[in-house]
Amino acid sequence: MVRVVVVGDAQVGKSSIIKCYISNTFDENLAPVIPIAVLPPDASPERVPLTLVDTSSRDWNMLEEEVRQADVAVVVYAADKPDTLGRVTSHWLPMLQATKESIPVVVAGNKLDLRSGDAHSIESELRNAAAPIMESFSIVETCIDCSAKRMINIPEVMLFATKAVLHPSAPLYDAVRHELKPLCIKALKRIFNQCDGDADGVLSDVELNKFQVSCFGSQLLQNQVYGIKNVLRRNLPDGVTERGITFVGFVYLLTLFIQRGRTETTWEVLRAYGYGLDLRLRRETLPNLGNEHRDQCHQLTDEALVFLETLFLKHDTDKDGSLSPDELQSLFDPTPGIPWDDAKQVTSTDKRGQIDLKGFIAQWVACCYLNPLGCMESLVYLGFRGGKESSVEGAIAVSQRRSVEHLQGTRTRTVFRITLLGVGGVDPFVFARSLLPRNVQEGGSDEQLGKESLSPLVISKVAATTDFHLIVESVSLMNEHDVSKVKDVERDGKGSDCIVIFYPSQVQSSFSLAWDAYAQLSRVNEGSPILFAEVNNKTSEEVDDIAIQSPSETCAQHHLPLPLQLSHDGLFASIPLWSSVVEACLQPHKSSPVLAERKRKVPALTRFLSLTFLPLALHVEATRSDLLLLRPRPRGSAGLL
Numbered sequence: 001m002v003r004v005v006v007v008g009d010a011q012v013g014k015s016s017i018i019k020c021y022i023s024n025t026f027d028e029n030l031a032p033v034i035p036i037a038v039l040p041p042d043a044s045p046e047r048v049p050l051t052l053v054d055t056s057s058r059d060w061n062m063l064e065e066e067v068r069q070a071d072v073a074v075v076v077y078a079a080d081k082p083d084t085l086g087r088v089t090s091h092w093l094p095m096l097q098a099t100k101e102s103i104p105v106v107v108a109g110n111k112l113d114l115r116s117g118d119a120h121s122i123e124s125e126l127r128n129a130a131a132p133i134m135e136s137f138s139i140v141e142t143c144i145d146c147s148a149k150r151m152i153n154i155p156e157v158m159l160f161a162t163k164a165v166l167h168p169s170a171p172l173y174d175a176v177r178h179e180l181k182p183l184c185i186k187a188l189k190r191i192f193n194q195c196d197g198d199a200d201g202v203l204s205d206v207e208l209n210k211f212q213v214s215c216f217g218s219q220l221l222q223n224q225v226y227g228i229k230n231v232l233r234r235n236l237p238d239g240v241t242e243r244g245i246t247f248v249g250f251v252y253l254l255t256l257f258i259q260r261g262r263t264e265t266t267w268e269v270l271r272a273y274g275y276g277l278d279l280r281l282r283r284e285t286l287p288n289l290g291n292e293h294r295d296q297c298h299q300l301t302d303e304a305l306v307f308l309e310t311l312f313l314k315h316d317t318d319k320d321g322s323l324s325p326d327e328l329q330s331l332f333d334p335t336p337g338i339p340w341d342d343a344k345q346v347t348s349t350d351k352r353g354q355i356d357l358k359g360f361i362a363q364w365v366a367c368c369y370l371n372p373l374g375c376m377e378s379l380v381y382l383g384f385r386g387g388k389e390s391s392v393e394g395a396i397a398v399s400q401r402r403s404v405e406h407l408q409g410t411r412t413r414t415v416f417r418i419t420l421l422g423v424g425g426v427d428p429f430v431f432a433r434s435l436l437p438r439n440v441q442e443g444g445s446d447e448q449l450g451k452e453s454l455s456p457l458v459i460s461k462v463a464a465t466t467d468f469h470l471i472v473e474s475v476s477l478m479n480e481h482d483v484s485k486v487k488d489v490e491r492d493g494k495g496s497d498c499i500v501i502f503y504p505s506q507v508q509s510s511f512s513l514a515w516d517a518y519a520q521l522s523r524v525n526e527g528s529p530i531l532f533a534e535v536n537n538k539t540s541e542e543v544d545d546i547a548i549q550s551p552s553e554t555c556a557q558h559h560l561p562l563p564l565q566l567s568h569d570g571l572f573a574s575i576p577l578w579s580s581v582v583e584a585c586l587q588p589h590k591s592s593p594v595l596a597e598r599k600r601k602v603p604a605l606t607r608f609l610s611l612t613f614l615p616l617a618l619h620v621e622a623t624r625s626d627l628l629l630l631r632p633r634p635r636g637s638a639g640l641l
Contacts, residue, residue, distance in 0.1 A: 034054045075105055097139060189247065202241055239253075321356055421499065427476060
């Protein structure tokens with residue numbers, strides 16, 4: 001259903017246009033405002049139901065309400081009254097924008113029959129009048145002259161109004177610059193890449209015909225292919241080569257359709273490849289990820305990792321092992337944008353801050369973990385194909401539940417979420433960055449790095465010889481509110497695979513703060529390991545010898561691992577931290593007394609169940625055998641039973 005509201009000054013012919021469209025007749029004696037008309041789909045060339053709403057320029061409240069309810073507006077002026085054309089730009093279009101900012105508009109100059117001059121001069125006047133209107137108001141889809149009295153262009157007015165809703169030009173085309181908008185070019189880039197099966201940068205005749213069939217259901221004849229190429233040779237020599245049509249030629253052809261008022265053709269192409277009116281892939285075109293439990297995680301499959309590595313190497317055109325800003329932009333050209341923030345200072349880069357292959361893969365791993373739907377969408381934009389064409393079903397896998405892995409001792413996840421907490425003035429961010437190459441550690445202040453509580457800061461592979469990635473988040477615990485925020489994330493979010501609480505060795509009483517944080521978090525993190533790390537800061541002169549019990553004694557008493565002994569000197573940390581963290585993730589029962597107790601109880605429970613239910617099962621089976629032996633023999637049957 002398309003709802004069209006017709007607005008304009010009094011006596012410009014609003015009611016006549018609607019009446020003429022409905023009945024194909026012109027009536028001199030119409031009411032000032034005619035009733036709303038609802039037309040069936042067969043009344044429109046686009047085969048959609050239409051609701052046509054007439055308005056009065058005097059009833060302002062009703063007018064605004066109708067505009068808010070409408071899908072499209074037709075602004076009518078009288079071609080024989082220049083002042084009504086002036087009010088289109090001074091009054092009506094600003095009012096429409098203020099009432100409903102994004103409403104598409106068709107400007108119709110009625111009473112064409114009263115305009116003097118020949119057809120050529122009238123058409124020239126229309127172009128001269130339309131150009132500044134369309135340049136000043138992006139909501140205007142088209143301008144057209146018509147005559148209700150002479151039945152000229154009345155069907156076209158409503159056709160353009162319908163097309164403005166179903167096939168709008170505004171998302172595709174910049175009428176001021178006379179070029180496609182960036183999102184449209186990105187969409188066409190993805191479509192071109194998918195059609196370019198041999199990835200040689202041109203569409204051969206065979207590839208062009210596959211595109212034609214996928215969009216329109218029929219092949220081009222050879223003379224049609226020849227005609228298309230001739231258009232390009234005349235108007236855009238770079239658009240065609242001996243081998244086929246280039247991307248710029250492909251874009252030119254689809255721009256031509258829009259400029260000639262055939263936006264439906266360009267939209268038919270976009271919709272065939274899954275795009276909606278916002279020029280993003282429609283949700284229904286993407287595979288369903290399913291409903292995972294909060295302690296499961298999404299991670300990339302080997303097939304997806306190979307695809308991404310190949311993509312990186314293809315776009316590393318200078319073969320220096322990293323992607324420059326231009327190379328990175330080229331890689332993501334077919335997508336709405338890069339699916340992560342600036343990678344510098346959060347993952348592996350070269351000395352210039354350009355992301356290398358290790359960092360590129362790490363960013364994708366984090367994207368999949370933190371935003372699996374967005375990751376899947378980006379992979380589709382980039383052309384990943386899994387088990388079947390245009391599918392990413394083979395790109396993303398779901399791990400087992402963390403609780404099941406803890407209980408069974410199995411491990412399906414290759415991505416671990418680590419939370420670093422600092423008390424007593426220790427900045428855990430320093431230790432997070434120690435995962436990165438030394439050149440990355442040296443660059444940038446905390447402010448430049450955009451440090452925020454519980455935001456992903458470092459994404460890195462643990463070591464070149466492992467398959468594990470860490471997503472490391474850090475927060476300095478300044479007060480009880482900070483601890484509560486961490487508790488909320490642990491309880492309501494995916495939770496952490498391991499938490500590390502840092503405290504300074506010089507301030508012994510600060511361990512009590514660390515212990516308080518541990519006590520609160522251990523109640524909500526479902527037994528995941530929590531480690532303590534004692535930081536020896538050589539620059540600190542503060543010493544506090546008051547301690548009832550040493551941290552090591554406290555940990556031993558509660559069957560916890562002894563605090564890690566770390567050094568902290570400026571930005572760099574000499575630490576055994578990450579090997580301990582990975583070990584805690586892989587064997588959490590060794591670092592968590594809760595999990596150790598659960599693991600200890602499992603064999604005992606299994607033995608109890610076997611001793612309790614096995615005799616009962618044997619008894620039932622024996623009873624069943626006795627009943628079989630005592631069952632009466634059917635007449636005429638032979639044998640024991």
